Amino acid sequence: MKSVTRSLRILEAVAQHQPVTVGELTKLFGLPKSTVQRTLVTLNEAGWLRANRSDTTRWEIGARVLAVRPAALQGSSLFAAAREPMTLLRDTLNETIHLSVPDALQCMVVVDRVDCDHAVRTYHAIGDTSPLHATATGHAVLAHLPKSEVDEFTAGTLEGYGAETITDPAELRAELQRVRDRGYAVNHNQYLQGVCAIAAPVLDGDGVPLAAVAVSLPDSRFEPGRLAELGRLVTGTAAEITARHLR
Amino acid sequence: MKSVTRSLRILEAVAQHQPVTVGELTKLFGLPKSTVQRTLVTLNEAGWLRANRSDTTRWEIGARVLAVRPAALQGSSLFAAAREPMTLLRDTLNETIHLSVPDALQCMVVVDRVDCDHAVRTYHAIGDTSPLHATATGHAVLAHLPKSEVDEFTAGTLEGYGAETITDPAELRAELQRVRDRGYAVNHNQYLQGVCAIAAPVLDGDGVPLAAVAVSLPDSRFEPGRLAELGRLVTGTAAEITARHLR
DNA sequence: CACGGCGTTCCACATTCCGGCATAAGACCT
DNA sequence: AGGTCTTATGCCGGAATGTGGAACGCCGTG
Numbered sequence: 001m002k003s004v005t006r007s008l009r010i011l012e013a014v015a016q017h018q019p020v021t022v023g024e025l026t027k028l029f030g031l032p033k034s035t036v037q038r039t040l041v042t043l044n045e046a047g048w049l050r051a052n053r054s055d056t057t058r059w060e061i062g063a064r065v066l067a068v069r070p071a072a073l074q075g076s077s078l079f080a081a082a083r084e085p086m087t088l089l090r091d092t093l094n095e096t097i098h099l100s101v102p103d104a105l106q107c108m109v110v111v112d113r114v115d116c117d118h119a120v121r122t123y124h125a126i127g128d129t130s131p132l133h134a135t136a137t138g139h140a141v142l143a144h145l146p147k148s149e150v151d152e153f154t155a156g157t158l159e160g161y162g163a164e165t166i167t168d169p170a171e172l173r174a175e176l177q178r179v180r181d182r183g184y185a186v187n188h189n190q191y192l193q194g195v196c197a198i199a200a201p202v203l204d205g206d207g208v209p210l211a212a213v214a215v216s217l218p219d220s221r222f223e224p225g226r227l228a229e230l231g232r233l234v235t236g237t238a239a240e241i242t243a244r245h246l247r
Numbered sequence: 248m249k250s251v252t253r254s255l256r257i258l259e260a261v262a263q264h265q266p267v268t269v270g271e272l273t274k275l276f277g278l279p280k281s282t283v284q285r286t287l288v289t290l291n292e293a294g295w296l297r298a299n300r301s302d303t304t305r306w307e308i309g310a311r312v313l314a315v316r317p318a319a320l321q322g323s324s325l326f327a328a329a330r331e332p333m334t335l336l337r338d339t340l341n342e343t344i345h346l347s348v349p350d351a352l353q354c355m356v357v358v359d360r361v362d363c364d365h366a367v368r369t370y371h372a373i374g375d376t377s378p379l380h381a382t383a384t385g386h387a388v389l390a391h392l393p394k395s396e397v398d399e400f401t402a403g404t405l406e407g408y409g410a411e412t413i414t415d416p417a418e419l420r421a422e423l424q425r426v427r428d429r430g431y432a433v434n435h436n437q438y439l440q441g442v443c444a445i446a447a448p449v450l451d452g453d454g455v456p457l458a459a460v461a462v463s464l465p466d467s468r469f470e471p472g473r474l475a476e477l478g479r480l481v482t483g484t485a486a487e488i489t490a491r492h493l494r
Numbered sequence: 495c496a497c498g499g500c501g502t503t504c505c506a507c508a509t510t511c512c513g514g515c516a517t518a519a520g521a522c523c524t
Numbered sequence: 525a526g527g528t529c530t531t532a533t534g535c536c537g538g539a540a541t542g543t544g545g546a547a548c549g550c551c552g553t554g
Contacts (some may be wrong), residue, residue, distance in 0.1 A: 001289040003542065004254045008293045012311075015318035022501060032544045037502065042248040045353030046255045052324075056551095057501065062350045062355040065319040066374040068262040070308040101310045103294050109310040127313040142510070248542070250511065270531060279513045284533070303520090381527070 006031075007039050011048060011061075014040075019058035054101050066133075070111075078202070078210060081244035082112060086213060089237045091115040093230070096121050098197075100137040101211045103129070105153055107163040108137045108212070122216045130191055132170055133158045134165050136199035137212035139185035140238075144201050144209040150176065164189040184231040185212075189219075196222040198230050200238035205246060211244060213238050253278075254286050258295060258308075259272070265418040266305035266322035273296075320358060320373070325449065325458055329359060333460060336484045339363040340462060340477070343368050345382040345444075346352075348458040350376070355384045369442050369463045377438055380405045380419055381412050383446035384459035386432035387485075390423040391448050391456040397423065410418055411436040432459075432479040436466075443469040445477050452493060462483050 025036050040059055044048040047064045051057055086097045099112040107129040115121065124130075132138035132153065135202055138175075142150055144210055154169035166172045179185045184200045199214035215234055260275055261267055272283050287306055288298040294311040298304050320326055333344045345360040354376040362368065366477075371377075379385035379400065389397055401416035413419045426432045431447045446461035462481055 001250055001253070001285065003248055004251055004286070004289050005293055007248070007251045007254075008290075008295060011329060011442040012315060015315040019324075023499085033501080033540085034503080034544055034546095038248065038542080039251070041502095043255075046252055047353070048255060061315065061319040063319065063350045063358060064259075065312065065315050065359060066356050067350060067354070067376050068259060068308060069314055069374055070310060070312045103314070103352060107314075109313050111310065111313060125317065127317045129314050132483050250541085268531080280532085280535090281513055281515095282511090285511085288533095 002215060003039075006035075010035065010036065010039050014049060014059050015061050015065075018060045019052050021056055021058055059170060076242075077229065078245055079112060082202070082241045083114075085237045085240040085244070086114045088211070089215065089233060090116060092233060094118065095215045095217045095221075096123075098124060098137070098214045098216060099211055100130075100135075100214065102103065102138075102141045102209070103130065105149065107131060108135055108141070111211070116179065116217075118221070120218050120220065122197075122218060124216070131161075133167075134161055134187070134191040136187035136197035136216075137183040137214045139176060139179050139187070140199040140201040140212040140214075141209040142172075143179040144184065144203060144207065162189055162193060163192050166190065170185070182231060183235045186227065186231075188222075194219045198227070198234050200231075200235040202238050202241045202245065210245075211241075213241060250286075253282075254290060257283065257286050258290060261296060261306050262308050264306045266299050268303055268305055325488075325492055326359060329449070329458070329460065329488045332484045332487040332491070333359065333361045336460070336462065336480060337363060339398050339480060341365065342464045342468070343370075345371060345384070345461045345463060346458055347377075347382075347461065349379065349385075349456070350389045352379070352396065355379060355382055355388070358458070363464075365468070367465050367467065369444075369465060371463075377406075378406065380414075381408055381434070381438040383432040383434035383444035383463075384461045386423060386426050386434070386461040387446040387461075388456040389419075390426040390432065391450060391454065408438050409436055409440060413437065413473040429478060429480045432450075433474065433478075435469075441466045445474070445481050447478075447482040449485050449488045449492065457492075458488075460488060 001118045012027060013025060017024065022033060022037050022040065026033050029036065040049060044051055048062050050060045050062045052060050068234065079104050081097050085162055086099060090097045095116045096109055097114045100108040103109045110124050110126050110128045113124065113126060130138065132142055154172060158167040158172065160167045166175055184198055195216060197214045197216035199212045201209045202211040202213065204210050213234060215230060257272060260272060262310065264271065269280060269284050273280050276283065287296060290296060295309050297309040298306050299309045329346050333346060339346045341363045343359045345355050345357055347355040348358045356420045357371050357373055357375045360371065360373060374473045379389055389400065392478045401419060405414040405419065407414045413422055431445055442463060444463035445465055446459045448456045449458040449460065451457050460481060462477060
């Protein structure tokens, strides 16, 4: 359904660039003005957009988006299962713990967070997105997907964010094998500089990855000698969430 | 754009009934199975839905909504304009302050909240919805809409939630006139029992209501003698937000 | 005053989506 | 086990639906 897909794309673009005009969106997508215009009007009538008439008509996201809440926020089984183990892990390490889920193989989205109380700490807001190929949570998820889906993913370009980012598909596949072998993924400066993260996947009954838990901390507090210990703890937490989720 | 409108309807239905099956949705909409199925697959590919395979395929809202959510809040100029005046009002009264916007004349949606520090307090999460005809914020908005839109709204049934709910269109119109006269709306047990709220509208340059600010407090702390004072403060806060928003 | 940029509207064409039908796979009762 | 009901998924011809080029009207500018 072409028009539906495009409408949602436009909706997301409005969210990113609001308040935005028709012209800006046509340039962004390279679509005819009339098509974009019609889409905006339709989304507006449906209540998902708001027209903001000051000088020229600018479009903003409507309140409807807030009313449609993902299962993650409504106490879905996964969310509920994760809260306690995450808090426990935070108490053990006093480092920030994140729960992220894959979004249609395009990015990881942070759905929950338990903070540490250090003055210096990493910060990712709930709803923040990050690339699959350059984060620990992304690797944890990719490592447990069937080969065909990983191939499909690596078919696209792997953007680089720094010297450490893995941009070569073959190298990524090798890294994913290491992740499977030791049970957890490690990210050091692949995406955000100065941040280190260790992540393990939460799987459903069939072994399909649903999410990943990660401990993330500033470079300055990361002791390489403790990596195995951290990995064991994170893997244990992920296993506990998986177990609670299945019941 | 029929298919787009329908897709969004289905998306909203999934949000309300998740996790839901294709069959349940076809019954809900009276549409052919194949149509609903195709729509679900498309929304899934776009990342707005997730398939949850346990016994039968059940559908849930996907993580994509989380990525768009922050934009719905922070992006709007209204949000920024409201934060400080709301905090000021909370400091003055030490009661919880809410900012709500109308969603396509169907409900009010809470977009921001500043908490008081009483042990006993009212609680509405960001994203919570409530009926227009049974809340102070709803009345504040309705009172400043053109007569034609109010008529359109009252054409539907006004559901009752308790003895105090106004379910008669004529009575509602009279109440809206009182709201206009004194500048603020009052709600006492019309929707949620034991809760009292006083609200005033935020208008745009043309007098169209964009939102409403409300102070809401438990019955036990509401002193009828202070109503005029509370009303004056809430109205003042709304006026301040309106002024800041216009600049 | 003419011009250019912008948002909005119109309309004929053909692409896209609709929805009936058929198949397949479980689930549940007998 | 066998049979029946419900549910999920795939297919395909026809027609409604969405497409996008072009024209319109509005405003600020040179």
